[in-house]
Amino acid sequence: MRTLFSSFGNMVAAFRAINRRYAKPAIEMTPFVKVCLVALRLYLFVLVGLLVYKFVITVTG
Amino acid sequence: MVNDVELTAKPSMGVLPTLFYQFRKAAKVLRMFAVIAGPGIIVMVADNDAGGITTYTVTGAKYGNHLLWFLILLGPVAYYVQEMTVRLGAVTKRGHAEAIFHAFGPFWGWFSLVDLVITDWLTMITEFIGMTAAMSIFGVPAWLTVIGCWIAMGAMILSGRYWTWEKVALVFCVGNLVYIPAAFLVQPDVHDILRNSLVPNLPPGGFTNELFFLLMANIGTTIAPWMLFFQQSSVVDKGLQEKDIRFGKVDTAIGSFLTVLVAMFLVIVSAKLLLGQPIESAAEAATRIMPTNRWVGTLIAIGLFDAGFLGAICISLASSWAFGEVFGWAHSLNAKIKEAPWFYAYYFFTLVLAGTVVLIPGAPLVLITLFVQVIATTLLPAALVFLILLLNDKKTMGKYVNTPWQNFANVGIVLVIIVLSTLYGVSTLFPKLLG
Numbered sequence: 001m002r003t004l005f006s007s008f009g010n011m012v013a014a015f016r017a018i019n020r021r022y023a024k025p026a027i028e029m030t031p032f033v034k035v036c037l038v039a040l041r042l043y044l045f046v047l048v049g050l051l052v053y054k055f056v057i058t059v060t061g
Numbered sequence: 062m063v064n065d066v067e068l069t070a071k072p073s074m075g076v077l078p079t080l081f082y083q084f085r086k087a088a089k090v091l092r093m094f095a096v097i098a099g100p101g102i103i104v105m106v107a108d109n110d111a112g113g114i115t116t117y118t119v120t121g122a123k124y125g126n127h128l129l130w131f132l133i134l135l136g137p138v139a140y141y142v143q144e145m146t147v148r149l150g151a152v153t154k155r156g157h158a159e160a161i162f163h164a165f166g167p168f169w170g171w172f173s174l175v176d177l178v179i180t181d182w183l184t185m186i187t188e189f190i191g192m193t194a195a196m197s198i199f200g201v202p203a204w205l206t207v208i209g210c211w212i213a214m215g216a217m218i219l220s221g222r223y224w225t226w227e228k229v230a231l232v233f234c235v236g237n238l239v240y241i242p243a244a245f246l247v248q249p250d251v252h253d254i255l256r257n258s259l260v261p262n263l264p265p266g267g268f269t270n271e272l273f274f275l276l277m278a279n280i281g282t283t284i285a286p287w288m289l290f291f292q293q294s295s296v297v298d299k300g301l302q303e304k305d306i307r308f309g310k311v312d313t314a315i316g317s318f319l320t321v322l323v324a325m326f327l328v329i330v331s332a333k334l335l336l337g338q339p340i341e342s343a344a345e346a347a348t349r350i351m352p353t354n355r356w357v358g359t360l361i362a363i364g365l366f367d368a369g370f371l372g373a374i375c376i377s378l379a380s381s382w383a384f385g386e387v388f389g390w391a392h393s394l395n396a397k398i399k400e401a402p403w404f405y406a407y408y409f410f411t412l413v414l415a416g417t418v419v420l421i422p423g424a425p426l427v428l429i430t431l432f433v434q435v436i437a438t439t440l441l442p443a444a445l446v447f448l449i450l451l452l453n454d455k456k457t458m459g460k461y462v463n464t465p466w467q468n469f470a471n472v473g474i475v476l477v478i479i480v481l482s483t484l485y486g487v488s489t490l491f492p493k494l495l496g
Binding site for chain 2: 014018019021022023024025026027028033036037040043044047050051054
């Protein structure tokens with residue numbers, strides 16, 4: 001059990017280290033880049049929404 | 062990686078010495094190209110994976126040679142997109158996953174990595190479906206095919222040398238060309254092929270939803286998310302430098318030519334032997350052809366197995382490289398297994414997991430095949446947009462930043478791919494949406 005917790009702890013630490021390492025985006029955040037990233041978020045939001053909707057109507061019949 | 066050509070003929074030399082120098086110069090350039098070539102050819106030929114082979118077979122059976130011109134158009138599309146990964150890899154020395162983390166931060170990094178892992182794993186299942194279906198035509202049981210593939214895939218990386226892996230992969234690329242002799246065996250109508258290759262036209266019946274769906278499927282098989290990650294990581298692992306970019310571009314151009322060539326010859330075979338028949342997979346096509354044309358049926362089955370094998374090893378590597386880059390593991394094919402245990406463990410883990418799913422009785426394989434397209438739709442636009450943004454970042458790319466013409470071509474291509482792949486993904490989810 002202790003080994004399991006230790007492995008989980010190591011994994012969380014690895015994820016945190018990655019998040020810290022890449023915390024500051026290196027690309028120059030021009031207005032064009034910002035617009036592209038916002039558009040991408042909206043696109044994915046809609047697409048994931050459609051996926052969830054499909055899942056719900058499939059499950060509920 | 063390789064010294065530039067320094068051989069130049071002196072102006073005072075005669076014709077023969079000048080010719081000799083030109084010959085030596087050309088020979089040296091060819092030798093250098095042979096050293097650098099690989100990632101572009103492999104990724105492009107592997108693009109004709111089991112799913113791609115099925116798409117081309119269905120295209121030929123449904124619309125004959127009428128869409129050959131469309132396949133030719135997809136060659137430059139694939140080239141322009143993949144060429145960007147060569148420049149990005151050679152300049153930044155980072156794989157695509159690491160480049161996204163570095164440039165856009167953890168949110169987009171994790172999104173891309175998780176999405177890539179899911180997409181790759183599902184796609185690998187489709188590769189194993191293709192391989193087992195192909196070998197079942199020869200009476201080989203699925204379990205034997207899967208175990209045999211695991212052993213062969215493991216043996217490929219045991220040497221601990223990128224070069225060995227690449228050369229074996231190139232042999233499988235040659236195997237993908239079996240559709241060319243198959244097309245000669247069926248003696249197709251050359252005039253019809255030339256007319257449909259050179260003159261854009263619509264099949265009888267005009268532009269229908271079914272045609273639109275198939276066109277989108279062809280685009281979907283031409284540009285897949287894993288290809289971007291694979292080629293960029295491959296360029297980095299091979300150690301290509303900025304001065305090697307021009308050879309990397311030629312490598313990619315040859316690859317895109319080969320991928321279109323294979324697709325066209327398969328469509329020609331399918332159009333000649335299966336036109337009008339309701340074909341749903343390449344394995345079904347091979348089975349139907351076998352009784353009347355044993356050689357062609359055998360070649361289609363061999364090609365399908367080869368495509369699945371090549372696709373599986375490349376896709377598995379794309380994920381392993383991505384994980385290694387982000388988690389900081391040793392992640393090179395030049396490392397021995399004990400030097401990069403996590404990298405190889407992940408490579409085997411994904412292959413074993415994908416192969417095992419195919420062996421589970423009653424596994425929803427058709428659903429998985431459809432789901433691949435939908436999940437890929439969530440990753441492809443993001444990966445392509447990141448690629449364009451990175452290639453326009455002067456700080457990252459320096460003099461290798463996109464030129465206005467490259468931006469015009471690449472942005473146009475990326476926008477079209479995003480719109481069509483989205484429509485494809487959505488129409489897979491809601492088949493009645495487009496009528």
